[in-house]
Amino acid sequence: MTEGCFVTSAARAESPSPIARRWPHVGLATKQAAFGYAILAPTLLILGIFRFLPMLEAFVISFTKYDLIHPAQFIGLGNFIDLVQDPLFRNSARVSIIYVVFSVLPVWPLSLGLAVLFNRSLMVKNVLRSAVFMPVVMPAVVMAVVWTFMYQQDGMLNTVLGWFGIDPIPWLRSSSTALPAVILIGIWRATPYYMVIFLAGLQAIPAEYYEAAEIDGAGAWSGFWNITLPLLRPTTLLVMVMTVIVAMKVFAVPLIMTGGGPSDSTRVLPLFIYQTAFEFFDMGRAAAMSMFLFAAVMLFSVAQIRIFTRGEQ
């Protein structure tokens, strides 16, 4: 064979065709991944511009003294050091922690309980579910205004308490009751939302597991403890992480209902950040507070995920 008429396999291996040289072989998995990224690209771009870029800018601003009007002035860790020593910041952090703990802890069992209830066959289940879900669809501002009226001396809550011979409580006007009043709204609004998430998780559990357990003589409580809870673990983790993140960011309700008072008893950290930025025009300090909040949320979320996944292992 002459090399002039034929291209031997050896020759082909040494010298691939021009087309093969331009286009390397791409596996199916890589193609699928690339397609996925292409689909995600617009969303990632929007997230990058409207979420991550502002976060990065806030991080940079946290090291400056900046009042919006004059150019920012670099001050290093000045804002962070000042905040750690600031009683107002420490108070806001304390109020936020109290809010998170007492608004989140009841939501977990309440939302799970409601989900278990609505997972059964109930009369007018759909109507009841819609009614229970109303707090979620109500705009936060409307909800805050309505509850402000309900908390008044002659509002609905005190009227009901009056039926039982209980004196009116100055819900929003006492530093000992204002925060519990705001927490109650947080629980009322969050419970139905997470009920829906738990419900989805419950409906994904095959009925056969419960049937098999029943055959083995397991009761309802045993079925819940040994089947429902373990299989709901991923959903529970999601609910736990989300409830904490959302509770840490609460803002509209204390802003509208109490403005952070009385006596700073409801000045949660997001509200204090807003006031520092847009009432005091101290953007550097506000940004530094945001970094503290961000770090707290990240630490907590990572810790929760680690605890849960370690348990699974």
Add this chain to the structure above:
Amino acid sequence: MLAIVAMLYTQAAAAAPDNFPTEKLTIEIWWHEYGPFTSYVKELIEAYKKVRPNVTVIPTITSSADINQKLTVALATGTGPDIMDNDASFYSLYYTKGVLEPLNLDVFAARSYPEFIARYTPGGLEAATFEGKVYALPYQGNSMSLFINNRLFAAAGLDPVANAPKTWDDVIALGPKLKQVAGNRTVHKSFDFPYHSNRWEVQDFQPLVEQFGGKLLSDDGKTAAINSPAAVKALQLWVAVTKAGGDPRTTMNTPSNPNQDFVDARTAMYITGPWATPQIQASPAVGNDFTVVSLPQVNPAQPHTLVYGWMWGVNKAKPAAEKVAAWDFVRFMLAKPDEWLGKVGFVQPVLGVAQSDVARKFPFFDVHMKDVSTGSWYLRSEFTNEITQAIGRAIERVVYDGADPKASLDQAQAEVEKVLKR
């Protein structure tokens, strides 16, 4: 008399500057929502179209609680309006930040700032003047006087004129007679301090401190005396008045409706401004059945009251032609102080207002003007928000939590000193 009334129209009569822009212009104006105020400014915008057909005025209306934030963010990003509306106490901040355009003397046909300032009542432009130049114009420079519900007084066997309190001790003494409770439920209070906003708390607290011979802030806004002996006495008096007046925790007042308790006859006495008159007159619970007397005093022989107001300012960052048009529209808006009084209840601190027919017919206008004449402007500082919040917190700690007044004010003083050092 005619000469005095004619002075009212000085600004309207001022000749338009020869070099008023002739090209088509659009100017933006932002103001805070208050029913009668919004209606009147919209009327003025319509009327201005006939005077200056080449100028279009675009309004934006925001709640009073939000306008400061909205304005400052807009000014920082270069998207602010041509004409801004804000509480007089914020103009120190805006002047410091360099965003205000000085008043255009040509537009107002004035030869100098001192000549222009002389058109106003003594101290009328104090909050708007920095280093001898005028940077804003008040459309209201109101007193804060004591409003009395005649029906509640009569129900307690009292006469709203003869038994009207002149001193704070009088207010305390009226407490048991006027306050009405049913069990542990407050039906109506005798007297109510405001608790719906820190700014309103300071509005009532500042004159109390001055009545005891103190001052919350130095005139240059750089030194605070929040915990002075006068302030401590003022806060102790505040507590005594509150205990006598009724449970402060039952208030229905909000930043949007700061007079709600009085309008609903939930309190027999309340401190507010003449601008509340239209709202009170329209309320079924009070109507025209009210009396206004001067702010109660510690020592009636040495009265101290408060002047409080909002002002129009012009944005320095706008093009020259727009700034001329902006000042011209401000001039146009403020040309008829008697209309501001009659339609909105706002008193412009300009000479001649008190002698107008509208003023003579305005309920208790003489009382309002008397309180203006003995008034100091609301405290002004680059850090007004931080200072008012610190003082408001101090008051609430004492009223709601039973804290010691001196200790609470010491805490506020420390917070304010830290802010002033920034």
